Amino acid sequence: MILTHAKKAVSKAASKATVAVQSAAVLYRAGLADRPDDSIRSLLAVHKVGPFAGVISIGAHRNPNAVAIVDELGELTYGQVERRSNALARAWSQRGIGAGTVVAALCRDHRGLVTTMAATGKLGARLLLLNTGFAKPQLADVARREQVSLLVYDEEFTELLDAVDPDVERCLAWVDTERPADSLESLVAATDGAPVPAPERPGGFILLTSGTTGTPKGAPREKTSPLSSAQLLDRVPLRRDYPMHMAAPMFHGTGLSQVLLAFALGNKVVLRRRFDPEEALRVVAEHRCAVLVVVPTMLQRIIDLGPEVLGKYDTSSLRIIFAAGSAIPRDVVTRTMDIFGDVLYNLYGSTEVAVATVATPEDLRIDPSTAGKPPVGCQVRLYDNNDAEVTEPGSVGRIFVGSGLSFSGYTDGRNKDIIDGLLSTGDVGHFDENGLLFVDGRDDDMIVSGGENVYPLEVENLLADREDVLEAAVVGVPDEEFGQRLKAFVVLADGAEAEAEDIKAYVKANLARYKVPRDVEFLDELPRNATGKLLRDKLTG
Incomplete structure (x- = not known):
């Protein structure tokens, strides 16, 4: 018994060492660890003030005159962002904000939010990133709960x-009229921007779950190993001198993680407070952006502009279109790559687990619906309802993920299910024979209709493949005879016409009889939150 435990401990230690070496190699290729002295300085900065403030400080030391961000007010260099965040940290410190304090940000993407992110790290405060789509009750509940x-x-x-x-x-943080004396910009302008003392411990972030079924839960992001950055760089070729247009909101994990990496590489990030599909193209063309970060609904709006508008802008500089936050319809994947080339990278993860898998353009050409493969440092396993591991290709199981970026529990003390040290995503899926992951739906979305297990996502993907369908959502509704039945909500493409019977016949011709929606309702648009996630509770039976 003792010998068995010892062997397991040695094996685990060897595995960790291998991952560390592989992660370091990934960071070196990306340009994050090319000089030993620079790497040591970066590690110390991150250790003192956390990753966000740390990378800003390193950027200011390495190249203070390099442009860090561009927003509607113009450019700011790394040196300017560093001094602004020093000034704001000092001003807030004088007002009692410090280690352990929770600061909340209800902001769109702009310089004020970036400055706040860096300043809270330097104070040792925790920054709660609020969804700009919040209603009053959600804002009040979250602000009260998170103190x-x-x-x-x-x-x-x-x-x-x-x-x-x-x-x-x-x-x-942002005013459209005259700036008051106590605004963020006024505090920055009136306060010394010299370096501030390091806090006892660095600040961290609190991200919020989507809240599609109630009040969003808080998921803390404390200090993590810099090697964990390799998870986002292993399968996505982000490099130095790759200007980025951050179209996704930075209050979401997608935006936060990507802007953090861009700053770590010393790159320019172009921000806009509101997303407009044509403006996104204009920004890419004007700044020769190599990276465009979006949520899937943004991507769909861009490609739906059509050839005439798309042809007005030179987007040949794009090397990466990074999308995450929700599933991308198959037709959106193929159309995107047909328009922009093989530059689409789709991340599958969650607020809780962070990164699970990444689908590269090569993966998506094999199958547009795949979630891809785990990057270095990530484990993805499937388990059945008896917590036994599912290893057979094609067999569906609950998806569990382990990585250095996974959270350690919600701020209210609750946690996701854990098996073998891996965290549940709440989804079910399967691997194919090539090791590609496919997400079949939410574990709690599955319905039982006439004794058959049905995952609505399969039907949604099928309907989205139709040229006359812009998007579709399928939910389970009560049924006296079968227990539950499927109902489809369909948004037709511009100028398209279809009847409910056309939709039903199409599903019947492609899937099993029990997967055919009994009801079809046509909508002008599907209800979604600010990150494009479908609000299923808004779809009534």
């Missing part, structure tokens, strides 16, 4: 603050 002391917000969200405890301090 927010300071709320940083854009002027357009002022009315939402009525629901927040008046004892919570406020700070305007």
